[in-house]
Amino acid sequence: MLHNISSDFSELPIYKKAMEIYILSRSISSCLQYDLSALRSDGSENSDIYFSGDIIQQSVSLGPEILNAELERYSDKKEKHIASVQRLTNLLYKNSFRLERSNSNGKDFLPILRSELKKFRRLQHTWMLTL
Template identity: 70%
Template sequence: MKLSNTPSNLSELPIYRKALEIFALSQNISVYLNHDLSTLREDGSEDQNIYFSGDIVQQSVSLAPEIMNAELERHSERKYKHIASLKRLTNLLYKNSYRLERSNSNGKDFLPVLRRELKKFKKLQSSWMLTL
């Protein structure tokens, strides 16, 4: 995922590249999980975990734009709003990955991989925030 109006130096930031990796990973995990979770149960109800698989994609797709917005923002107050949003999204991704791990799918084995990447992302996030 390359944003059309992304400054060239932004794509060199490790945190930005890691955000794109997390998005791709989340998307692949979601596709894999959806195959198992989209079938109806015997009683005709749907598996509620299918919504969490969409949530991880929605949250991960927002990581890179938040980084870009924080980098481009001139006012520190607004910059910190983007940083807070980035932290919130990361925490939600963690929470939803744990929820999905309890699902009835073979794809749940990939969720620890996502959490490892999120842990790396959080470390990058800490050092990146010091540069803003």
């Protein structure tokens, strides 16, 4: 993550929400990993554990993409960062549904993540109009 970002950008509502989603994703993944890391009775691993890592990777990428879009001067490059934020949001949403089908106690928190993603999408729409 970018540690020396301008305080102006860290105060953006969409950036704040992206950081909340990142923290929530990390917490959910920690809950899920405990249940999903155990091997199955046949010795195979649960493939759902990869989705728990995916939600962390996707959520950690949201903040830098938002900042890159804010800092970019050229509209075509700015649009690439905006598209990346949209793609990451969609992937997070899809992976939350995939994880909800897993056999874990942590899956109860996934509707909270989707609720936050819905709020993020509303902020994203407004943010896109301001760029």
